[in-house]
Amino acid sequence: MAQIDIVDVGHTYTAGAEQERWALKPMRLTLEAARTYALVGPSGCGKTTLLNILSGLVKPAQGRLLFDGSDVTALPTKARNIAQVFQFPVIYHSMTVYENLAFPLRCRRWDKARIEARVHQVAEALGLDHRLRQPARRLTADDKQLISLGRGLVRDDVAAVLMDEPLTVIDPQLKLSLRRRIREITEQFRPTVVYVTHDQYEAMSFAQEVLVMKDGRVIQQGTPEQLFEAPASTYVGYFIGSPAMNFLTVERVGGQVTLAGRPLAMAWDVPDAPQIQVGVRPEYVKIVGEPAANVFPTRVRGVRDHGPQRVLEVELAGQLIKVKTPREDGVPATGQILVELPRAKVLPYVDGHLATTPRAADPE
Numbered sequence: 125m126a127q128i129d130i131v132d133v134g135h136t137y138t139a140g141a142e143q144e145r146w147a148l149k150p151m152r153l154t155l156e157a158a159r160t161y162a163l164v165g166p167s168g169c170g171k172t173t174l175l176n177i178l179s180g181l182v183k184p185a186q187g188r189l190l191f192d193g194s195d196v197t198a199l200p201t202k203a204r205n206i207a208q209v210f211q212f213p214v215i216y217h218s219m220t221v222y223e224n225l226a227f228p229l230r231c232r233r234w235d236k237a238r239i240e241a242r243v244h245q246v247a248e249a250l251g252l253d254h255r256l257r258q259p260a261r262r263l264t265a266d267d268k269q270l271i272s273l274g275r276g277l278v279r280d281d282v283a284a285v286l287m288d289e290p291l292t293v294i295d296p297q298l299k300l301s302l303r304r305r306i307r308e309i310t311e312q313f314r315p316t317v318v319y320v321t322h323d324q325y326e327a328m329s330f331a332q333e334v335l336v337m338k339d340g341r342v343i344q345q346g347t348p349e350q351l352f353e354a355p356a357s358t359y360v361g362y363f364i365g366s367p368a369m370n371f372l373t374v375e376r377v378g379g380q381v382t383l384a385g386r387p388l389a390m391a392w393d394v395p396d397a398p399q400i401q402v403g404v405r406p407e408y409v410k411i412v413g414e415p416a417a418n419v420f421p422t423r424v425r426g427v428r429d430h431g432p433q434r435v436l437e438v439e440l441a442g443q444l445i446k447v448k449t450p451r452e453d454g455v456p457a458t459g460q461i462l463v464e465l466p467r468a469k470v471l472p473y474v475d476g477h478l479a480t481t482p483r484a485a486d487p488e
């Protein structure tokens with residue numbers, strides 16, 4: 125498995141277009157070997173362009189691509205030693221499940237015993253071990269895609285496994301278990317994986333590192349926890365999380381940040397700026413019984429079921445925010461509730477960007 129270095133790689137489909145209009149703005153990234161990366165972002169942000177550059181389907185307008193230090197920019201897909209999993213299953217209907225999984229290994233002239241061992245290992249990890257003798261044509265679309273995934277992961281000598289929205293055709297009920305299986309198998313086999321999805325939930329539950337893209341740029345790269353806890357911009361705060369992060373406009377009076385005329389304590393230094401927003405995840409807003417520091421009166425404007433949880437929409441100082449609460453907590457009987465914005469979980473944003481770093485030697 126290879127480390128991938130993306131060195132000043134950028135791409136435009138329109139010759140002569142100014143760089144600001146390129147599908148992929150020139151970027152520098154290192155994807156470490158044996159890690160799983162998800163490229164996530166809205167339609168048209170450049171995910172597929174970047175993936176196609178990695179696979180060799182698109183030759184970048186500029187820059188170099190290195191696999192373990194070797195320049196592969198000019199190499200065709202075949203010569204790049206990569207495995208690919210597409211949106212739709214790519215399998216041989218005339219073969220059994222076993223033969224489908226063994227095919228990439230036979231092409232590489234692995235010996236029979238090694239093929240047998242590896243196919244069983246992959247089949248077991250994907251829950252296909254009891255179906256190896258079945259003809260592939262009889263399988264459901266879900267199972268066929270499972271085989272495509274297996275074929276992508278069966279070779280342990282590929283530089284990287286590239287996956288392009290591989291769960292699109294999967295029944296929503298099965299997505300969860302399949303995501304778990306892909307995660308388990310990648311933890312077990314440790315390939316370098318680049319996984320494209322427009323579904324932030326899929327990216328966050330699958331990848332060790334998530335790259336959020338917007339307008340042809342990677343605007344934040346981090347672990348799922350980093351993206352959840354400290355979105356670098358309001359865009360990432362909105363895009364990652366369900367419901368999205370809450371953002372509230374606050375005042376700065378002297379050195380003190382205030383909301384609804386009350387002090388709002390934060391574990392961060394807040395710069396002096398004409399307009400400051402604070403972000404707080406709906407998961408961290410707490411309904412409380414008594415007034416205290418960072419507790420604000422709100423009015424309930426709506427209640428929505430959200431699986432095992434409930435989302436309350438409340439109005440705080442004329443601004444709407446969401447509060448995620450466990451279902452068993454019930455819905456507050458009164459339309460007016462007190463909510464706490466926990467000091468350590470409230471982040472400052474200026475001009476749409478996270479404005480500062482935690483205070484050194486913070487007392488809490």
Ligand SMILES: Nc1ncnc2c1ncn2[C@@H]1O[C@H](COP(=O)(O)OP(=O)(O)OP(=O)(O)O)[C@@H](O)[C@H]1O
Nearest residue numbers: 137138147165166167168169170171172173174322
């Ligand atoms: N073959 C092409 N010719 C011209 N423009 C293209 C081509 N492929 C993509 N683009 C443009 O490049 C930009 C990035 O597209 P890309 O497909 O990489 O985005 P994406 O994030 O993968 O979107 P989606 O999730 O819809 O596939 C878009 O503006 C798109 O219209």
